[in-house]
Amino acid sequence: MNTYGLLASLKLKSIHGTLPDKVHSIEQDSRKVKQNSLFICIRGFRSDGHAFYSEALKKGATIIVAEEKLAIDHTKHALVIVKDTAKALAILANKYYNYPSKNMTVFGVTGTNGKTTVTTLINQLLQKNNQQAALLGTNGMQLLNESLESNNTTCDVLTNQKLLHKAANLGIDHMVMEVSSHGLDQGRLRGIDFDVVTFTNLTQDHLDYHKTMEHYGNTKGLLFAQLGNNLTQEKNAILNRDDPWYEVYNCMTPYEVISYGIYKDADFRATNITYHVDRTSFTLLSPEGEFTVTTKLIGEFNVYNTIASIASVYARGVISVSDLVTSLSDMDCINGRMQKLEIDAPITIYIDYAHTPDAIEKAIASVYPFKQNRILFVVGTGGDRDESKRPFMAEKASVADYVVLTINDSRYEDTSSILRDMEKGMQHNNYVLIENRKSAIVHVIEESEPGDIIIIAGKGLEEYQIIEGKKQPHSDKKIAVEKCAIKYNLNV
Structure with a gap:
């Protein structure tokens, strides 16, 4: 140049x-x-x-x-x-890179929990309705048949522009992006011309970085400010009507707000919700009428995620709500997000990414409607990260019948100190401390009985652990499947 x-x-x-x-x-x-x-x-x-x-x-x-x-x-x-x-x-x-975001529709999704699920759903809804879409977030970049790894939920500003440029050259006209508070605070998204920005929820996380919930929430609000102020452009903010931050973010953008929720009146609202072990159904009230929605995602939090994704795609006026609902019916669950393992065993195992108090509470609540025996919960947290949330994570996990406290990524922190912080929040004596994550998963399956539900939380589909600053191979899913096969004599 x-x-x-x-x-x-x-x-x-x-x-x-x-x-x-x-x-x-x-x-x-x-x-x-x-x-x-x-x-x-x-x-x-x-x-x-x-x-x-x-x-x-x-x-x-x-x-x-x-x-x-x-x-x-x-x-x-x-x-x-x-x-x-x-x-x-x-x-x-x-x-x-010639301002690549101006040549495509860019969706940005922010919030404490649900970003990966909502962005994945938006991307799939677009693709199933013949739109050229790509996804950039926690799991890297999904670009046509190519997958590129990423070390952060939100890439640095230079990488973002490189990837947007690459996508534009390949004919991508819809880019879906996960937007983290760190990325916003550090300016990694500067220059990206967002068209639709979506807010999932705000609960405690990252206070090691933001220090206060007010700073954390206001940082998330930078995404809505980044929509700009040019009302000759058609842009939208998609907001969770049931979240306390709705009113704050509603005031941060001059563009039309599309609301969604369950408990308060909203543009997109879910009612008559029915939960099953492998699916959820509900009635969707929308600007285009009422629809019966069936999704393979489970739990109330995934009802929010589902209607957030529908509202986000609807905002562009290209695909009808009816077509979006039809597309959802045959979409698979999200890997590593309350993902039910397909195993022929007398127990049910879910792999989830939950690593905040709110996400843990919702993960356990999501399986209660079909509890037959016990709920066993493996919960870990990371080293060199927000210490204040550790006891609250354990407190939320305490409602399970049996809890295994372990480590996600110790990084450079002493593992015993991480577990001690978590242990302070336990409300009952229904738990055990196991530093080694693989051993923790093996233990919980060994302790299982027919009819039990096991949730292994904290890593999702990640296939590594960060120990002493180095990535080491690790897969919650692989360990769980292998141990389950041994205990219950399965062919896998």
């Missing part, structure tokens, strides 16, 4: 040295720098990109963008000094 055209987007800057005519890539990771790259120094939480400019120069960078003067030979390289490299990166990345 022409260097002068690219840098013209930045107003507050000083240039030292002679700029090359072309820039062949923009990089913020010095390890990815190639010949004629522009390297931008970003101050992160764990490292400062200004410390790696020399490495970038050795690899062929011809332009360094920084917030301070650096020891650079201006006869060979150019230094561009800006006020804020994080904001400069968003501006440059959008310019370099």
Whole structure:
């Protein structure tokens, strides 16, 4: 790309040295720098990109963008000094990739729980109704027949623009994105032109980062502010009418709000809900009339997720509610989200991602309608993350008949301290502490009896654990299936 055209987007800057005519890539990771790259120094939480400019120069960078003067030979390289490299990166990345989000409909989904389920449902609803859609979130990017891994729910600003550009070039006209509070607070979504933004719910999580629920909630609200204020564009906010933050977010956008819920009057409302072990049915009241909805997802929280996804797709005015409801009937459950394992055993096992007090409470509540014997619950939490929620997670888990407290990802924290924090919240003596997650799963299945329901929570479909900063292979599902086969003499 022409260097002068690219840098013209930045107003507050000083240039030292002679700029090359072309820039062949923009990089913020010095390890990815190639010949004629522009390297931008970003101050992160764990490292400062200004410390790696020399490495970038050795690899062929011809332009360094920084917030301070650096020891650079201006006869060979150019230094561009800006006020804020994080904001400069968003501006440059959008310019370099030709503002890809403007060429597609972009859905953004935020909230404490339900983001992965709602985005997956939106993506599937679009695809089943002949729309070219892609998904970017916790499980990486689902782009046509290609899957790309991601380390975060919300990618960094440069990666987001690269992926949006790639999707646009492949003919994708609908992009569905999970939006985390960290991503919003750190500006990873700057420059993305959202068309529909959806709010699921707000409950305690990430207070190690946000410190207060007020800051956490207001950070989520940045997504609604990012819709903009240009009323010549047709945009919508989809809000949970039953959540206390509804009124706050309703005031944050000038665009039309479409509400959904169960208990309060809403544009999309579920009534006459019936729960089964492998499905849920309800009557949907909508702007286009009443419909009977059947989904393979279970639990009240998944009723919310289902109607949120219907309302989100409806907002674009391309697919009728009737067609959306029809599409839902043959859609599979969401992997790792209250996913019932298909095993021929006298027990029922669900794999779930629940790792907040609210999600744990709802996971257990979702199986109570068809409880035959006991509910056994494996619950873990992560190290080096929000410590304040640990006892509350255990407190919510206490309503199960038997609880196994374990670890999700210890990272660098001592596992015994994590378990002690959780143990403080236990309300009964119906529990055991097992640090090793595999051993915890093996134990709960060994303790099971015919008619029991087991929920293994905290990891979902993740196939690794982070221990001492390193990813180690681990699959809750695989361990559960293998142990179940041994205990109940199954052929798997």
